[in-house]
Amino acid sequence: MGKIILTGDRPTGRLHIGHYAGSLKRRVELQNSGEYEKTYIMIADAQALTDNADNPEKVRQNIIEVALDYLACGLDPEKSTLFIQSQISELCELTFYYMDLVTVSRLQRNPTVKAEIQMRNFETSIPVGFFTYPISQAADITAFKATTVPVGEDQLPMIEQTREIVRKFNTVYDEVLVEPDALLPENQACMRLPGTDGKAKMSKSIGNCIYLSDSADEVRKKVMGMYTDPLHLQVSDPGHLEGNTVFIYLDAFCRQEHFERYLPEYAGLDELKAHYQRGGLGDVKVKKFLNNVLQEELEPVRSRRKEYEKDIPAIYDILKKGSGEAREVAAQTLSDVKRAMKINYF
Ligand code: ATP
Ligand code: MG
Numbered sequence: 001m002g003k004i005i006l007t008g009d010r011p012t013g014r015l016h017i018g019h020y021a022g023s024l025k026r027r028v029e030l031q032n033s034g035e036y037e038k039t040y041i042m043i044a045d046a047q048a049l050t051d052n053a054d055n056p057e058k059v060r061q062n063i064i065e066v067a068l069d070y071l072a073c074g075l076d077p078e079k080s081t082l083f084i085q086s087q088i089s090e091l092c093e094l095t096f097y098y099m100d101l102v103t104v105s106r107l108q109r110n111p112t113v114k115a116e117i118q119m120r121n122f123e124t125s126i127p128v129g130f131f132t133y134p135i136s137q138a139a140d141i142t143a144f145k146a147t148t149v150p151v152g153e154d155q156l157p158m159i160e161q162t163r164e165i166v167r168k169f170n171t172v173y174d175e176v177l178v179e180p181d182a183l184l185p186e187n188q189a190c191m192r193l194p195g196t197d198g199k200a201k202m203s204k205s206i207g208n209c210i211y212l213s214d215s216a217d218e219v220r221k222k223v224m225g226m227y228t229d230p231l232h233l234q235v236s237d238p239g240h241l242e243g244n245t246v247f248i249y250l251d252a253f254c255r256q257e258h259f260e261r262y263l264p265e266y267a268g269l270d271e272l273k274a275h276y277q278r279g280g281l282g283d284v285k286v287k288k289f290l291n292n293v294l295q296e297e298l299e300p301v302r303s304r305r306k307e308y309e310k311d312i313p314a315i316y317d318i319l320k321k322g323s324g325e326a327r328e329v330a331a332q333t334l335s336d337v338k339r340a341m342k343i344n345y346f
Helices: 017-033 046-051 054-075 090-101 104-109 111-119 133-144 152-173 216-224 245-253 256-261 270-280 283-307 314-342
Strands: 005-008 036-043 080-084 148-150 181-183
Touching: 005 017, 005 054, 017 036, 017 054, 017 148, 017 245, 017 283, 036 054, 046 054, 046 133, 046 256, 054 080, 054 283, 054 314, 080 314, 090 152, 104 111, 104 245, 111 133, 111 152, 133 152, 133 314, 152 181, 216 283, 216 314, 245 270, 245 283, 256 283, 270 283, 283 314
Parallel strands: 005 036, 005 148, 036 080, 148 181
Antiparallel strands: none
């Protein structure tokens, strides 16, 4: 059987360079590699509602923003199925059955859920839907019999939880579901890109982001205001690389050819880092270089996005077509699941 990709994003905001480094860029490469039988890309609006119940308009509006970001990055509706989660009601049914295979304490132990509950200050008022979203994520992945889920590091516990559900289902009922593997970025710096504040991971819900749709000027301002090394006060001071956001971004985005174009006096990133650590290299110079690197990467994305923005109804057509295709596949899996559970009575 061929390999199948399923991955997606919550429409809680426009996509940022953390998504790009952690998942989006890879998706486009995989889509174009020809190694996968199918690629499904889901806009997880139902999941976004689990912690945005009082703000459905935000989720609604961001569906189109996320779709524009996808297309701008090179996801191609001719090659990948782009769809909206809430339109596939079979996913709710699968979730309901999988809920019987997971305990409350197992969910409470899920490190991502724990961290996200803390980040959102839910304390004891956690919506049940949010608490159980790893189960619905298992439904999303298994509905498409996905073998491969390209994600950032924060999603690893989700994939593990899915694998457990699959094993349990296949043991209790029948070998129907496929155990997926996470596909992490190869570059360590892309696993969990920090925000421009250097504190948490770059996240739409925190707002410490450089968005793919930011103008050149916005990107430059954000880069020049980025967190670096608080001990590097004067150019002559030795600088530190650990936790230094500007260098983490360079690890994630810069390539050898950028040096040839923008900093020919350095042979490469190792030499730049060594100079910074030694002292005598100012933050401003490094930030200007990072700005050039990011502008070069983001400019084509930005201009493609502007083109797609001209015809929004065409974007909805793409999502409608994709959702129709996705629904057929999910319905087949649901039917297999019900047969295995022997709840196909008639
Ligand atoms: P939210 O704050 O609403 O959860 P988010 O910014 O965390 O939004 P998601 O939609 O939850 O984004 O994540 C979509 C995908 O992008 C996931 O695969 C996730 O691992 C990846 N991702 C998100 N943030 C980062 C980051 N800072 N670095 C690397 N990958 C990331
Ligand atoms: Mg998230």
